[in-house]
Amino acid sequence: MVRIKCTAAYDGTNFSGYQVQPEMRTVQGEIEASLSRIHKGQPIKITSSGRTDAGVHARAQVFHFDTPLSIPDPNWPRALNAQLPDDIFIHQAETVPSDFHARFDVKVKEYRYRLLISEEPDMFRRLYTYHMPKKLDLNKMNEACQYFIGTHDFTSFCAANTSVTDKVRTIYSMDVSLQGDEAVIAVKGQGFLYQMVRIMTGALIEAGLNRMPPYEIKDILLKKDRRAAPKTAPAHGLTMWKVTY
Amino acid sequence: MVRIKCTAAYDGTNFSGYQVQPEMRTVQGEIEASLSRIHKGQPIKITSSGRTDAGVHARAQVFHFDTPLSIPDPNWPRALNAQLPDDIFIHQAETVPSDFHARFDVKVKEYRYRLLISEEPDMFRRLYTYHMPKKLDLNKMNEACQYFIGTHDFTSFCAANTSVTDKVRTIYSMDVSLQGDEAVIAVKGQGFLYQMVRIMTGALIEAGLNRMPPYEIKDILLKKDRRAAPKTAPAHGLTMWKVTY
Known part of the structure; x- marks a missing residue:
C-alpha cells in the first residue's frame, strides 16, 4: 500500500x-x-x-x-x-510517507473571499464573487482585520449548530486588498470553525460600509455569542486557497 | 403600445x-x-x-x-x-421609437473569444474561456486577422447546415490582444454567419500554433468550401460583446 x-x-x-x-x-x-x-x-x-x-x-x-x-x-x-x-x-x-495525514499535518490554511465592488453585477463572476453594489472603505476593513489576528475564542464567529467545544483558534494573517474591481480578503490560520471565515467576512463588510466601527470586533469576540456578530457572508464568494504542510 | x-x-x-x-x-x-x-x-x-x-x-x-x-x-x-x-x-x-428594430437596425456587432493560455486549466474560468495548454504566436494570429478584415464570401467559414444563401459579409476590425494570461480575439462586423466567429477562431488558433501560415486564410476564403477551413472552436469561449445601433 x-x-x-x-x-x-x-x-x-x-x-x-x-x-x-x-x-x-x-x-x-x-x-x-x-x-x-x-x-x-x-x-x-x-x-x-x-x-x-x-x-x-x-x-x-x-x-x-x-x-x-x-x-x-x-x-x-x-x-x-x-x-x-x-x-x-x-x-x-x-x-x-505512510504517516502523512492531510488533516492532522496541516500547518497553514489560507482562504480568500472575493467581493465584486461594482454598481452592476458581472454575469461571468457571479458564481465566484459576492456582489457589493456599494463602495467599501478598505482602510476600515484592514483595521478590522487587526482585531482578528492572533489567538482568540471565536465562539461569536462560529455557526451555532456545531459540536466542536474548543473554539479557540489562531489567525496568522488577514488583510483586504484591491485587485482590479474586487476587494479580496485573504486569511491564514491553522484551522477555522464552522462558517468562521464567512462570519468574519460579514463583520469586515459591516466595517467597510461604515455600519460598525472596526474596534467593535474586540467586543464581539469577548461576548462569545454568535448573536453578537453580523450575518454570515454567502458561501459562493469563498475559496479554499492553499493548504501548507 | x-x-x-x-x-x-x-x-x-x-x-x-x-x-x-x-x-x-x-x-x-x-x-x-x-x-x-x-x-x-x-x-x-x-x-x-x-x-x-x-x-x-x-x-x-x-x-x-x-x-x-x-x-x-x-x-x-x-x-x-x-x-x-x-x-x-x-x-x-x-x-x-416604434420603428426601432433590434435585428434590422444593427450597425456593428462585436464578439470576443477568450483563450486561456496556461499549462493548467483554471476551474473558475473553465466555463468562459477555451483552455490552450500550448503557447500561441500572437503576431501570427494578428497577421491572420488581416486576411479576414474587409468584405469576403465567407462560405468556407460558415457551418454547412445553414439555409442562408448570401454568404458575403464584412468584417470591420479583428485583432488578438494579451489580457493577463488570456489571448482575447475581438471581431466587429455588421453580421456573422452560423458559427462564423468560431470557425475563424479555429483558423487563428492554427496560425498561432504555427500549424498553418496566416496567408492560407486567403486561399481558404477563395475555395468557398467549409471543408477547406480548420475545425470550429468550442462555443463556451465565445461571448457576444456589444451591439451598436
Missing part, C-alpha cells in the same frame, strides 16, 4: 458541500466514486485537510488516500481527471 | 442556445416567460439582434418588445430581473 497526496480544485456551485452525505452530490463522493472505478470497484476512502460548506470553492484542497496500485505519480491526475466531472480537477499527486 | 429596448447578459452554459425550441431551456424562452408573467399571462414576443448558439455567452445582447404597460424605463430591469433565473440579467431598458 502507498499513500498518495492530491491537490484538487473544485467549483462548489453544484455540490452539497465537500463531505459525503447520502443521496447528495458531494466533492468527496465524486472523488471516491472515481477512485473506486480506477480500483475496479474496490471502495477507496479519502481524507481531506477539512470539509468545505455547500457552495464554497477550492483552488487547492488537499486529500490523501491509500492504494495497492503502483501508478507513477504524474499518471494519477490523468487517471482521476478522466473519471471526474468537470467541476473537480486534480492538479497534482505525489507519493508521501 | 410602446417599444422597449433591453440590454441583457447571459451565461450560455445551461441554455440550448438563444432561440426558442420546444421542450428546451433557451434564453428567449426564459425572457418571454418572464415578460408573460409581468403581463399577467399575456404572451409577449421578443426580437433580438440575432441568435447565439448553444453554450455561447452574451455580455450585452439587445432585444426589443412591445408592451401595453406603462412602466418607467428604470423599473423594467428590476421587474424582469426579479422574474428571471440568475443566468440572465437585464442591465438596461429604454423606450425607443
